[in-house]
Amino acid sequence: MALKQWLLSGLLASTCLVSVAAAGPIENYSPVTTERLKNPEPGNWMHYRRTYDGQGYSTLDQINTSNVKNLVPVWTFSTGVVEGHQAPPIINNGVMFVSTPEGQVIALNAKTGDEYWRYKRQLPEDLFQLHPTNRGVGLWEDKLYLATTDDHLVALDAKTGKVVWDTKVQDYKKGQYLTLMPLVVDGKVIVGGSGGEFGIRGYIVAYDANTGKELWRTFTIPGPGEPGHDTWSGDDWKTGGAPAWMTGTYDVDTRTVYWGTGNAAPWPGETHPGDNLYSTSVLALDPDSGKMKSYFQYHQNDSWDWDEVDAPMLIDLQRDGRTIKSLVHPGRNAIFWVLERKPEGIKYVAGWPFVYTNVWKSIDPNGKPIADPAHKPGIGKRVEFCPSLWGGKDWPSAAYSQKTGLVYVPANENFCGGFTGEKVPLVAGKLWLGTKPEDIGLTPRPGATHFGELQAWDPATGKKVWSHNFPKSQLFGSVTATAGDLIFVGGTNDRMFRAFHAKTGELLWEQKTNSGIVGMPIAYEVDGTQYIAVQSGWGVDAQRIQDALVGKVPGLENNVPQGGVVWVFAVKK
Amino acid sequence: MCQDPTRRALILTALATGACLASARPSIAEEDLPGSSERPQKGDVLVFAEGDRAGEVIKPQDLQAGGPPVRAWPKDPKTSVVRKGSRLNEILVVKLEPAELDEETRSRAAGGVVAYSAICVHTGCPITAWVKAAGGDKDVFKCVCHNSEYDPRQSAQVVFGPAPRRLPALPLATDDGSLTVAAAFIGKVGAQQAR
Ligand code: FES
Numbered sequence: 001m002a003l004k005q006w007l008l009s010g011l012l013a014s015t016c017l018v019s020v021a022a023a024g025p026i027e028n029y030s031p032v033t034t035e036r037l038k039n040p041e042p043g044n045w046m047h048y049r050r051t052y053d054g055q056g057y058s059t060l061d062q063i064n065t066s067n068v069k070n071l072v073p074v075w076t077f078s079t080g081v082v083e084g085h086q087a088p089p090i091i092n093n094g095v096m097f098v099s100t101p102e103g104q105v106i107a108l109n110a111k112t113g114d115e116y117w118r119y120k121r122q123l124p125e126d127l128f129q130l131h132p133t134n135r136g137v138g139l140w141e142d143k144l145y146l147a148t149t150d151d152h153l154v155a156l157d158a159k160t161g162k163v164v165w166d167t168k169v170q171d172y173k174k175g176q177y178l179t180l181m182p183l184v185v186d187g188k189v190i191v192g193g194s195g196g197e198f199g200i201r202g203y204i205v206a207y208d209a210n211t212g213k214e215l216w217r218t219f220t221i222p223g224p225g226e227p228g229h230d231t232w233s234g235d236d237w238k239t240g241g242a243p244a245w246m247t248g249t250y251d252v253d254t255r256t257v258y259w260g261t262g263n264a265a266p267w268p269g270e271t272h273p274g275d276n277l278y279s280t281s282v283l284a285l286d287p288d289s290g291k292m293k294s295y296f297q298y299h300q301n302d303s304w305d306w307d308e309v310d311a312p313m314l315i316d317l318q319r320d321g322r323t324i325k326s327l328v329h330p331g332r333n334a335i336f337w338v339l340e341r342k343p344e345g346i347k348y349v350a351g352w353p354f355v356y357t358n359v360w361k362s363i364d365p366n367g368k369p370i371a372d373p374a375h376k377p378g379i380g381k382r383v384e385f386c387p388s389l390w391g392g393k394d395w396p397s398a399a400y401s402q403k404t405g406l407v408y409v410p411a412n413e414n415f416c417g418g419f420t421g422e423k424v425p426l427v428a429g430k431l432w433l434g435t436k437p438e439d440i441g442l443t444p445r446p447g448a449t450h451f452g453e454l455q456a457w458d459p460a461t462g463k464k465v466w467s468h469n470f471p472k473s474q475l476f477g478s479v480t481a482t483a484g485d486l487i488f489v490g491g492t493n494d495r496m497f498r499a500f501h502a503k504t505g506e507l508l509w510e511q512k513t514n515s516g517i518v519g520m521p522i523a524y525e526v527d528g529t530q531y532i533a534v535q536s537g538w539g540v541d542a543q544r545i546q547d548a549l550v551g552k553v554p555g556l557e558n559n560v561p562q563g564g565v566v567w568v569f570a571v572k573k
Numbered sequence: 574m575c576q577d578p579t580r581r582a583l584i585l586t587a588l589a590t591g592a593c594l595a596s597a598r599p600s601i602a603e604e605d606l607p608g609s610s611e612r613p614q615k616g617d618v619l620v621f622a623e624g625d626r627a628g629e630v631i632k633p634q635d636l637q638a639g640g641p642p643v644r645a646w647p648k649d650p651k652t653s654v655v656r657k658g659s660r661l662n663e664i665l666v667v668k669l670e671p672a673e674l675d676e677e678t679r680s681r682a683a684g685g686v687v688a689y690s691a692i693c694v695h696t697g698c699p700i701t702a703w704v705k706a707a708g709g710d711k712d713v714f715k716c717v718c719h720n721s722e723y724d725p726r727q728s729a730q731v732v733f734g735p736a737p738r739r740l741p742a743l744p745l746a747t748d749d750g751s752l753t754v755a756a757a758f759i760g761k762v763g764a765q766q767a768r
Contacts (some may be wrong), residue, residue: 082735083696083719125763126660129696130718429660430699437717438702539719539735547720547734550707562735 025159026107026116030093032139034186038252043525045091046139047247048181049397050522053314054249056399057481058523062530063571064484068499068509070572071532075113076514079106079564085537087136087181088478088520089566090144094527097158098535098566099134099181103148106566107161110533111526113568117161123150127172128429130197133540135247136181136520138189140209145189147178153191153207165212169193174428175200181247185257185287188215192244196262196307199432202242204259204283206290216290220244220261220278228277236272239426241265242279246309246395251325251341256293257285258314258327262307266434267389268421269303270379276301280308282327282339284346294345299333299369303377303421304359305389305433306332312339313400313407319349319460328459330354330398330409332391335369338459352462354455355392355413356445359385377435379421388417388442390545394476396491397520401481404502406465408479408487409455414448415474415545417441442548451553452492454479456505466505472556474549476542478520488532490517493546493557497521497534497567513567516560518542529570537564609658612762613647613743617754619666619688620648620655628655630751633686636668640712641703642725643667644691647754661762663691664743665700665714665725666752673726681759683745683752689714689729690743690762695721695736697764707733714740 030036032046040046042059049056063071079085083101089110090097096110103121108114123129129149137156138145143164146154150172155164169191170176175198183190192204202220207213220242222228232240241264248259264272264279277295280302284294298308312327317338319326327339327346334357338349348367353360359376360369375385390412398409419435426432444451452475456465470492477491485502495516499509516538524531538560550558619631622644626635631645642665647656656662671685678687693700698718706713706722713732714723721734729740741760746753 082737125697126692127697127764128660128699129764130698132696431701436702438704438715543719543735547707 026095029095029142029159031141032092033141037184044093045088045522045524048088048136048183049249052250052252054311054397055313055315055402056397056479057402059483060523060525060530061483062525063482063486063523063532065486065501065508067571068484068486071499071509071511071569072572073511073567074531074570075568077106077108077113077115077566079104079535079537079566081564082539082562083537084133084518084539084542085535085564086133086518086520086540087535088522089533089535090137090139091522091524092139096533097137097144099137099146100535100537100564101132101134101539103134103146105137105144105146105156105161107158108566110524110531119156119161121148121154123148124172128175130431131177131179131194131540133179135179138182138184140184140187140189143209145182145184145209147180147182147191149177149179151176151178153178153182153189153212155209155212167207167212167214169205174198180245183247183250183257184209185250188287190248190257190287192259194243194245196241196243196265197431197433198429199239199241199265199426200243201238201240202244202261204244204285204290206287218285218290218292220283222277231275231277233273239265240272240276240279242276243307244309246311249311249314250287251314254341255287256341257287258311259283259285260309260311260329262309263302263305266424266432267303267305267419268377268379268434269301270421271423271434272301274301280306280333282308282312282329282346296339296346296348296367298329298331298335298337304333304385306391308332310395310397312337313398314341315400315459317460324349326459328400328407330393330407330411332394333369334387334392335360335363336457336462350462354409354457355387355411355453357386357392377419377421379423382418382420384416384418384443386416386445387412388415389440390415390541394541396476396518397478399479399481399487401502403483403485405458405460406456406502407459408481409457410475410477410479410489410491411453411455412451412474413453414445414451416443416445442545444552454487454489454500454505468500468505468507472553474542474545476545477518480521480523482523488521488534490519490521490534490536491542492516493560495536495560497536511569514561514565515563516542532569533566535564535566538562606654606658608649608652608654609656611656612758613656613662613664613754614649615754615756616650617647617656618650619645619664619752619754622646622657622663631666632750633668633684633747633752636666636686638668638670638685640667640669642714645688660699661690661692663699665689665691667725669726675727677728678726681742681744681755683747686745686752687725688743688745689723689725689740690758692763693718693721693736694738694740694764695719695734
């Protein structure tokens with residue numbers, strides 16, 4: 001079909017969605033099957049963290065500690081939009097799918113950078129975008145799935161970018177929105193809602209991948225008569241938050257999906273008395289029915305905005321002379337958690353602070369952290385606490401190397417913060433934080449020598465093996481590990497993309513990019529050549545932290561330009 | 574309070590008592606009233622959008638010189654429809670020293686009172702703060718979503734942050750002692766494009 005004709009028919013087919021073809025369609029697309037999703041080929045990156053277990057580990061080793069110094073850009077591609085570009089490029093046998101803010105997906109030739117097609121969602125004019133971002137597309141058969149900030153889940157034809165179906169998940173006018181990469185399990189597309197700042201009731205929902213029909217919806221706050229409902233007071237459960245806005249991980253053997261949940265709303269715990277299940281928790285769900293199998297709550301009655309939405313990694317650990325099928329989660333609440341996936345449910349194994357905190361006095365034998373009331377925000381009083389509300393590690397993901405057995409954490413050290421809690425009435429669609437947004441503070445600890453810290457932890461022993469400190473920047477980007485004994489991460493305000501030695505922490509390579517990197521690095525291979533790819537595009541919370549630091553850290557770089565570019569690197573031959 | 578017909582009051586009441594929603598009679602939703610989603614038009618009056626005086630017409634003497642801004646809705650004086658069917662109609666009204674205003678701003682002001690769209694042109698958040706500018710000692714509008722700042726003395730031009738352009742201005746006049754809209758918004762309301 002001629003391009004013009006195709007465009008016209010696209011416009012006729014839908015009044016609010018536009019697909020633009022460039023060099024497409026894609027020939028010989030490799031359909032994505034359950035088997036391929038369970039065992040992705042080493043050269044592909046088809047899940048948020050490459051594999052269902054969430055490890056963020058590539059088995060490719062062509063790029064390694066000896067040749068990484070020769071890594072050079074081989075192509076770049078401007079996305080045409082600003083704000084935080086947080087998505088990993090998704091790779092399926094030579095085809096790259098990149099999602100960006102504003103609900104855009106670009107299909108590219110992963111070897112050459114040539115564009116196949118581009119989808120641009122036409123977002124509503126009156127949309128209130130607190131987190132204008134997107135974290136990637138899920139794949140199934142010959143379709144891909146995009147979750148949008150106006151709270152729709154859209155299926156596109158992977159070969160053409162044409163809309164296959166478009167389902168409204170909830171109402172964006174009520175502060176419901178989606179930012180995550182959908183998780184696809186056996187033909188079901190599973191997403192969770194953002195919007196904890198708007199007084200929503202969080203949920204995780206599954207759709208039929210072929211039709212877009214809703215299959216189940218599990219609320220993260222139990223309703224009347226459901227177990228855990230009594231951990232809420234009065235009607236707080238209706239508006240108590242607990243959003244689920246990051247992609248879950250999946251245990252293929254036990255067919256269990258693990259999903260992280262956000263904080264209770266609004267922020268000060270006094271406004272929602274009780275433990276507030278299942279906020280700030282990990283949930284274990286049956287992917288067929290959405291039924292909750294088990295849970296673990298990382299902390300009760302959250303008052304710090306410490307959501308725990310980054311899903312735990314599934315790692316087999318040797319600990320105390322046995323193999324532990326663990327859940328590992330470096331928490332926003334500053335605690336590095338090691339939990340166990342037991343047949344009877346999730347059990348606490350160990351927890352320790354990985355950055356300075358003055359909030360937790362201890363952790364009880366069941367894994368319940370005990371808060372110091374002096375550092376718990378309340379109504380009408382300003383309370384300072386460490387780490388800041390962005391936590392010891394926010395949503396950017398840690399990685400696990402199967403070769404070194406270490407977990408690599410993009411941590412923020414020496415940032416404290418505070419706010420004054422207040423009772424605020426809820427107005428649908430308006431921010432509902434329980435404090436004035438302009439009152440939120442971020443304060444370097446006195447005498448702090450650095451802020452961002454890339455850390456390597458041994459999850460089996462609880463020992464920190466190495467760390468690399470950033471004296472003038474936060475570290476706000478996901479980490480990727482490879483079998484080349486390399487750790488890739490951006491996340492700093494100097495626009496650098498870096499590679500570290502996985503065993504020693506030695507900085508082996510760095511490259512300045514167009515903007516700051518909050519995107520997730522990936523590794524892939526086409527025609528026998530290994531590539532590393534990442535989106536550079538600063539914005540959202542990395543920018544918020546940056547702005548909060550202005551005037552507080554001498555010599556701080558606050559001129560981080562915005563604008564997204566996909567960068568692809570290979571070793572110069 | 575349960576008889577207050579506005580949607581906001583209804584929600585507030587429901588939260589406060591948990592009892593009013595059930596007894597409220599079904600009525601035409603605010604956004605369905607004819608004209609309620611239309612942009613402000615010449616001759617509209619401005620009414621308080623929130624607080625004890627929500628719904629009352631704003632007069633210049635109701636405003637405190639030097640800010641903070643008041644949030645307002647336009648209201649059609651002929652039909653009495655408050656145009657709050659679209660969040661894109663929310664307005665910031667602030668009274669400043671006329672001498673501080675640049676010429677363009679002064680030409681749209683009623684005395685020292687100026688009005689702008691309350692919707693940030695970056696990604697469409699509401700602008701909520703009135704704080705000292707990051708790069709100066711004057712109070713400015715701040716959108717706390719991503720920290721864009723706008724100076725209302727200079728046609729609300731961007732003085733900090735990622736916002737790509739100034740806020741749409743709403744020219745004002747006074748009529749019978751009340752603030753009225755003198756002309757439509759200057760510039761596109763909301764985010765730069767349909768984001
Ligand atoms: S929406 Fe206002 S700064 Fe981003």
